[in-house]
Amino acid sequence: MDVELSWPEEWIILRERLTNFEGIILVVAPVDRGKTTLVKLICDFFRECGRDCALVDSDLGQSVVGPPTTVGMLPPGRQMGSQEALFTPYFRFIGDTTPSRHLLLTVLSVFELVQMARALSQVVVVDTCGLFRGLEGLYLKMLKIKLLMPQLVIGLGNEEEFRVLKVLKGRNFLILPTPKAVKNKSAEERKARRKLLFAEYFSRGRKLVLELSKLRLFAPLSPYFYLQQVLQPEWGVVFKVGGKRYHLFYSEAAKKDVPLEGWDGYWLLPEDMSNLLCCLYSRQLQEIGLGIIRKIDLAEGKMEVWGTTLSQAEPHFVVCGSLKVNPQGEEMGRLSWRILR
Template sequence: MNTSSTLAIDLPSGWETAADRALAIDGVIMILGGPDRGKSTFCRYLLGRARAESRPAAFIDGDLGQSHLGPPATLGLNFYPPRPPDDSGLFPDVLYFIGQTSPPGRMMELVVGLRHLADIARRRGQYRIIVNTSGFIGGPAAHRLKLAKAESLTPRLVIGLQQEQELASILAPLQRFRPEAVLTLPVSAQAQPKPFQQRRLYRQERFAAYFQTARLRHFPLEHLAWLGFPFGQGRLLPAASQQWLGQILNHTPVLRAEEVAQGFIVLVDRRLTESDLAATEAELGQKKIYWAQWRQLEYRLVGLLDRHLLTLALGLLPPSPWNHQFLGIVTPLPADRLSQVKFCRLGKMRLSPDGQELFGANTRFAPADGPVGA
């Protein structure tokens, strides 16, 4: 099998030698590079070589926005074999939900998710693990993230695809401790910058294809634990206490309320004003009010997780009246697997049913990234 012709690329200098070295390793091979530097192409080349040489491998796609495994806003894990090297399916062997398409704001979850998938690969007997990363390389936050990934994954080999010396500040700490474990490679001449609109369209098409077969499913709230705001952080208040809280919130209907150490988390049907909060917190003493408006959560992307916190599927919260017994979620998860859902993780994105990202002036819903009243 001629892998280079299969991928229709002219291999830059050093790629074949780097692949020889990578495929001789039982351990993590981490691929770094900025946007449009050919990281995914190099990963497919490695997987093609591995297949041609009968070397089993696992591949983790850590690029949230331009992912080739699974829908955007997730991490994906595939095993080769049985998957073909060019597999770019929406339903990988294992999925890990992050909930947004860029690392800032979810960097801790990203590092945890990558380590979680690598551990799964090892438990399933695969120790040659190729990890692709995002093109987020500029600035202190990106440097911290890449070094945290390296510390968590403990790669046997780090391969950086760079133009000029754009990865120098990220690779320098790694080279200082293990210079033999870091390689730099030139970028393929076929790697071309993609404009912002093309990147957004790619995400939209991936989301639309993922939700193409989705149906509205109803999950009993009493059996569903929430990870992240607005639910599942405290003790659910009885109906009488919710009514009392609504009265002191300027007669605001409270749909759901939980008591936490710092105060109360409430779900309401209108936007609370600063005067509402000030008056309520004055009456409550030191207690704080953390709140969200139910309609702000419409079209929010969520992850449906099993008891091991593995992602079974993604879902969307559709526009609907609040129901204190059931939560409606649009998801492609088959009916015979609904009982496996034990947790719901709230993402930071909103999507229309056709995969368009809703934010700013493009949606009638105000942003709600976390406790709005915090």
């Protein structure tokens, strides 16, 4: 259900600034400052004024558009918090609940969806994640500002927090205070919300059996996606990527029987990939849904995936994420390749 929100008195000043606005609005702030609430109020404001407004959501861990671990785009006329927001076909897969290990992929994904949204709408609002403090967070926000070139950046907090970022936009960087009504969320509350979203998303899933040779360890924005080779020696499967080898062994015993002296790379057992979140791509490299790897059969060269597809196209490629999750939405840890010694 779409909940009606009212403007906090701390933000009323923004309404006048938005009256004749056209272009891109970027909202930035640390966690628990009310970014998502502000984004919804801005989108509602433009809709009430009879103007088109699209939303790009890059908060991977607390998404309101697309499932968690993705950057999602909601075209004009669609509602936040609805099923059409969760099941948007306009998304890019990052594969983790934080962009910290995927800064460039995240920024390029946001850029691509903003360009798509700008072609559809007079106004595009971009919500960001809470990764803000430290050089990593600052770098992420600076990249977004430089690449997206927003007409307005809104920061929630105080002047000192945005001192560096404000240099990039000057008068077009507006700082608003955090409303008193904003409440902090615990890590458990955030995880519980992701569980509900994952469970709803994968409730539409179906069993898929795909060739293991279609598995990719990197997203299509990486050249390694195209250069990856798949070999199948008698003791397992090897993915050769950029001078490194990623080995899947039948068992611990099989690994011990293989002469690996002088080889570099990483290794896993097939069961290590169980419950691994992945993205399903068409033959044309279009994201068509998310999946969960359920089982890998090295002897047959097959993988079983529980996948939700949002397109008539059949899955052709599968790209690994970092997060493990089951179809009920419970997070099961992260994938960790072991160093081959």
